[in-house]
Amino acid sequence: MSTELSQANCDDEYLVDEDIDMTEVTSQSEVKRRKLTSKVWDGFTKIRSNASEVQDFKFDPEKSRMDFARMIIKHNYPFNMAEHEYFEIFCNGLQPFFKLVSQNTLRADVLKVYQEEKDKLYNLLDELSCRITLAIDICTSDHQNFAYTCLTAHYINDDWELKKKILAYKYIEYPHDGETLFNLITDLMLEWNIDRKLFSIVVDNATSNDVMVRLLKTWLCDKSLLYLDGDLFHVRCSAHILSLIVQDGLKVIEGFLNKIRESVRYLNRSPYGKQKFNIAINQVRVRGKKKVPMDVPNRWNSTFLMLETALSLKEAFCRLEKIDRNYEQNPSEEEWQVAQVIKGGLEIFFNATSQFSGTNFPTSNVFFFDICDIQVQLREWEISEHECLRLMAGPMKEKFEKYWEGCGLVLAIAVVLDPRFKMDLVEYYYVKIYGSDAGRYVQRVRNAFFDLYNEYRGDLSISKNSNDGVVADGSSSSLFLNAAKDDKFSGFDKWYMERYSITRASKKSEVEQYLEEPLLPRKKKFNILHWWKVNSAVLPILARMARDVLAVLATTIASEAAFNVGGRVVDASYTSLLPEVVEALVTTNDWIESRNKKSVESNVEDITK
Template sequence: MERPDGELIKMAYCNFCSQVNRAHPVRNGTKNMNLHYSICKGNPMNEESLKQLKLCFTKKENNGDGEGCSIGTLQNWKYDEKAIKRSLIELIVLAELPFKFVEHPAFIKYSKSLQPKYNFPSRHTISRDVSKFYVEEKKKLYKFLGNLNHTIHLTTDTWTSTCQKINYMVITAHFVDDDWVMHKRVINLKRVNNHRGEDIGRVLLKCINEWGIKNFMTITVDNISSNDKVLKYLIEHLPGMYDNGKHFHIRCMAHILNLVVKDGLKVYEKAVETIGSAVKYIKSSSQRIEKFKVSIKNTCDSNRFLIAECPTRWNSTYDMLKSAIDLQEAFYNYSLKNASFSSDLESIPRRADFHAYQRVCDFLEKFKEITELVSTQSSPVAHLFYSEILDVDKHLRDWEVVSNFDKMVEKMRLKYDKYWGDYKKINHYMYFAVLLDPTMKSEILGYGFRHLMEKGCIPEENEFDVDTPFEILIVPEKEDKIKVLVSEVETNMGVLFGLYNEKYGTKLTVNSSDVKKSSSTQCTNTTRRRGNTFLNSFKSQNSNRSSGVDDELRKYLKEPPIELDDEEDFDILLWWKVNSPRFPIVSKMAKGNKY
């Protein structure tokens, strides 16, 4: 090719697409043509269908407990820029990495060693891609939440930023998808002007409308008085709720446990303050921290260190006491070598005090376990609520006769009874969740009611109120009263079943001949707590019962509960996924009640 100035330029002609590229042997070489050859759309070797696929082993995703499965699958693999880009976006989002991470030389070097063909985006490009990714995911979630076939549960939490002095509220949606996998999605983080009930209610209602949520069952809130006004406002402005919203409100179990334990700890307030002051004193200075580490090395050689408590979370108080007990010899050694420790503080932990601290920790350990259980996000726990609160009741009764714990238990009992002391105070949805646990069903309800009746929590003949079933006041025998209470729960659940039957009955059919009953060995995951003494006593005294509810629900309730060994795991969502063909409507109820 000749340039306007008369200079001849050597060019190369592509036989596939007719594109012309410079090919000067010195200036250009073969680089241009090699690059063009690899991306030329006319090159048959670049057609996806003609590329040779590669085989690779792909491990299964995490099973929910943080451990990946060692058994994978053999799959075809081919280079896919879109898939790499998607994975990079997910890495940035899930790991909360800065956008400039993609430009870090070490990351580029590492990634190029894996796949040199990929052209990495700039931080500006990845920023735009993340924004697009957010919009796409929001559209998917909006479509899911707005589907009438999906039941949504909402939770809220409000707090005041200590540094900004601003009130915030986070709104979270919980649901089980079509594959019986539980999800948690934060759908809004809103600034609220104050904690007044109606103002919070307006913010919640606006969020519900913005997301197009049409089929939600419950909302879980903490127990401040303003939330009663929040719920009243929502019920007034959200028509069509089951039972006029009577069972709409779920009290946060973790929050109630926090209130119960904090009331009990007031009895040992001075002792707890002694530990807390000592921990703050040591951790407030880097020099003191180093000296205390030396004391740890000289006495117990532990990898643990002191934990400071958070005023709003009782479990941090437990962690503080537990760490102090493990390091009690270090406290003694530190006090001997640092005279200012005892002179600067009003009181310091003494060797003789740690036995009492240990007893308090022994008592609080069960509350710690239950709090961690009900706070889990990866699996449903609603069906465990009933057995756990009754285990708390049993735990309090066991310790109220222990020396030096009677006053502490008395204070905790008052708070416990305020929220859970009367069987009528428990939301019926929580009873439904128990019935929908194939390992419990009605049996544990009856066992629990018997336990409450023996402790005086079930009304006698002359203790009538408007919410007490009339039948229970006229039957003389205790076992008959228990049957009435269980029957009442089953009847109420039957009403809910009727609503589901109207909605899904014509779409779903039962084909039990094609589906065998599943055994508990098919289920491999659990959130069940091993140390539930109430549940263990129920298993040892399980008795027969009969149901008064008809149709598919009656069939489900009549089947005996699955018996589990103490160490046997049980995945309730997997069980319902396997058995949904046998119980198509009841499984829909289970999907809506498990969160």
């Protein structure tokens, strides 16, 4: 059938027997032409008869072995899969010449793939023309005295795409001190040759991390490798800080939520109560979720979700009180109102944490809005009519301001690089936050922005000077210095250079032009990286600066882990493997990109509305 279809669709000429009536042939040709133009054939592939276009398949056992190792890495399959009887039967059915290897050989293949991919990434990072933000996260193990340090690089590549690459996943004794961590991180930076490419480092709020960052900052500043003497270097993990802040607030209002917790506990421990509650839901015709989750320690989002669901089923709880005599925990109307207030307060932190720790890490310009909104809300809570909010505000505000002092500057600079807001949003929020003292804080951001720009301009001048052998702005001056050898033009040279200097002195810099331009109209979707990519020819120095600043992230962790103050835990399946194998599996899994999936990049659309 396939041969006939191929011949029916080929472009070769046909041999015609002389005895055949040509009228019949013509008629057949018409039929053939109609068939070829018919939509019936749209679903078929036209096969040409040129044999040179057909390539014979050649089985490569070495390539298949490496592909198998990559499959194990990418999909987290166990090493003993190579010894599964029916997997071997399956492979044999596809290619009898492919022989599965032992677990030991497979481990060696995994390490070989790891080294190959590591070399590729090393070369990629070595050629980067931008700076890198490092994120450090510690994953502990259950009931064991060791942990793994995860080192991740975030950067914006030459195509203006935000990228994330796990550089290392190193075994370390736990607990450990800051000096031990410092030695580990410096060794890794030198191994990857990125010590001269760092912009900032993001860590969670731990004493050992503070010591490590302080030592690291001193080490880098001694070599003049950080911008603004390292003022933008240390960034605390926002998701972790917010979790600690919320936990402090929840501790002081524990008693306000007792009735709701008891109500949820009653449903979970009593099948009869659960049955009655379902009847109550049907009677009051409440739609949506019918199961109320119980909150758990160390996961404050579970408290928010419990309140959110319970409040949506308030009518059902009130009905349950009437149809179930055993249910005595129904909150009073006042207690329901307090729960609504607390839920509203937690929602601000819930939304901010969800944005900070999404699957796609956003660019740093979007963090400023949420951080400022939280600070404004905490100030309003201090004078709220609700006692629960006033009680929460004190400890939460104290911890928040300590955090804000450490990372507020870099986030403010990031939003200034957003052409929709620039310095105007900083001024707007700082007036709300600092009142009459706002001018001093606004000026600090402005000065830092200009100072950072000047340092980038200096770097660009040095780069041009080393590449071209002339001063960065001096093509004209070099020309006229040479021409000055001719006495006839010496007067003209002097006159021109004076005029040229005055013109250059009066010309506005990139940063002045950028800040004086009207704000870009806000749209529902806005790709800030694309905007800077398009405008990099007009604002080359600022674009170079934006490329580094916008890659700064606000968190070291993602998704549900962001709500957990108990820390991250090493996957149980890794505890029995050698540390070098664990590192190979974790890092290479991140490095190998799926063919049918987009690479990890920033959600650069406008998240603010």
